[in-house]
Amino acid sequence: MSGPLQGVRVIELAAIGPAPFCAMLFADMGAEILRVAMPRESTFPAPEDSDPLWRGRSRLSLDLKQGTARAALLRALTRADILIEGFRPGVLERLGLSPEVCLTSNPRLVIGRMTGFGQSGPLAQAPGHDPNYLALSGALHGIGYPGQPPCPPLNLVADFGGGALYLAVGVLAALLHARESGRGQVVDAAMLDGAASLMGMIYTLRNHGQWSDERGSNLLDGGCPFGSSYETADGRYVVVCALEPRFYAALLQGLGLEAGSLPAQYDRSGWPTLRQRFAEVFKTKTRAEWTRLLEGTDACVTPVLSMGEAPEHPHNRARGVFLGDKPVPGPAPRFSATPSAHAPMRGPPAEELLAHWGLEPDEIEALTRNV
Numbered sequence: 001m002s003g004p005l006q007g008v009r010v011i012e013l014a015a016i017g018p019a020p021f022c023a024m025l026f027a028d029m030g031a032e033i034l035r036v037a038m039p040r041e042s043t044f045p046a047p048e049d050s051d052p053l054w055r056g057r058s059r060l061s062l063d064l065k066q067g068t069a070r071a072a073l074l075r076a077l078t079r080a081d082i083l084i085e086g087f088r089p090g091v092l093e094r095l096g097l098s099p100e101v102c103l104t105s106n107p108r109l110v111i112g113r114m115t116g117f118g119q120s121g122p123l124a125q126a127p128g129h130d131p132n133y134l135a136l137s138g139a140l141h142g143i144g145y146p147g148q149p150p151c152p153p154l155n156l157v158a159d160f161g162g163g164a165l166y167l168a169v170g171v172l173a174a175l176l177h178a179r180e181s182g183r184g185q186v187v188d189a190a191m192l193d194g195a196a197s198l199m200g201m202i203y204t205l206r207n208h209g210q211w212s213d214e215r216g217s218n219l220l221d222g223g224c225p226f227g228s229s230y231e232t233a234d235g236r237y238v239v240v241c242a243l244e245p246r247f248y249a250a251l252l253q254g255l256g257l258e259a260g261s262l263p264a265q266y267d268r269s270g271w272p273t274l275r276q277r278f279a280e281v282f283k284t285k286t287r288a289e290w291t292r293l294l295e296g297t298d299a300c301v302t303p304v305l306s307m308g309e310a311p312e313h314p315h316n317r318a319r320g321v322f323l324g325d326k327p328v329p330g331p332a333p334r335f336s337a338t339p340s341a342h343a344p345m346r347g348p349p350a351e352e353l354l355a356h357w358g359l360e361p362d363e364i365e366a367l368t369r370n371v
Helices: 018-028 067-077 099-105 130-137 156-181 191-198 200-207 245-255 268-282 287-294 314-319 350-356 361-369
Strands: 009-013 032-037 057-061 082-085 110-115 185-190 229-231 237-240 301-303
Touching: 009 018, 009 067, 018 032, 018 082, 018 110, 018 156, 032 350, 057 350, 067 099, 067 361, 082 156, 099 110, 110 156, 130 156, 130 191, 156 185, 156 191, 185 191, 229 268, 237 287, 245 268, 245 287, 287 301, 350 361
Parallel strands: 009 032, 009 082, 032 057, 082 110, 110 185
Antiparallel strands: 229 237, 237 301
């Protein structure tokens, strides 16, 4: 593997959601990853051999409830740079693999702990999923239309944005520190913390009286008519985000509307009139016609594509945003000197990886026999 993380060694304790997504990113960037799973672990949501989320790992089955298996894992950790785990708080400790134990085994180790509510606090032990963490961050309340319930934005914001990406940033920052100082540490990455952090700009706007708690009434939540989606003549949709005055002027020109016949752009009392007029005009042409007319112009209008359509868009095809006959997103971000690439669906056999890491044959045998 190539990539900026070439030579970085990661042990991932099997979990679902943001922890494996973080490991996938590391694999695409060239890291060597040993995924350790409990025996007879069920897979979700798809079998590992067909789910790109699990690509790039060497795999090992270990019953960490057994002392010999834990001892063998600690020997492997002496050769690792990073440990990633996604258990509830306290599980690692009950297994006898607390951060203190792991750091005693390898003082330079970076331990990334991924949870929903964090390692501390009244809800630390509570189960949850993406919308639960969004709800407590204030983000979920602001997503949706007036008079309608809040709408979860898939599981992109807490699971993968506030979870996996913050875990990745935290672990890599701690790795830089460990390489400079020789001291590892624990990274407490919580989906709630990350989702709240992503809301930083919105909280700032609210603190300055520029954001209302009324859903669907603000500049960036679909509340303004020049930052919203509109149905086209064929029942499909385009999205508009012409926030700046010059982009708004280009939008009006593209729609064939005169500014003098409409309320001023930022006169909120006139927004219902603007929305109605925009909706009437967008209904006069199909999505394809509006795309040919406005896509790529200063009007900031793009077609709303389905998952079946997105891989076929000319820009996505030209950039290789999606890859494969059954399209999946390509690796991101892109590096000029150390390009990343999709890791293979399977890494080398665990025995080969551990030998490459420098474990002795008896240590490798101890690990692979503890199923």
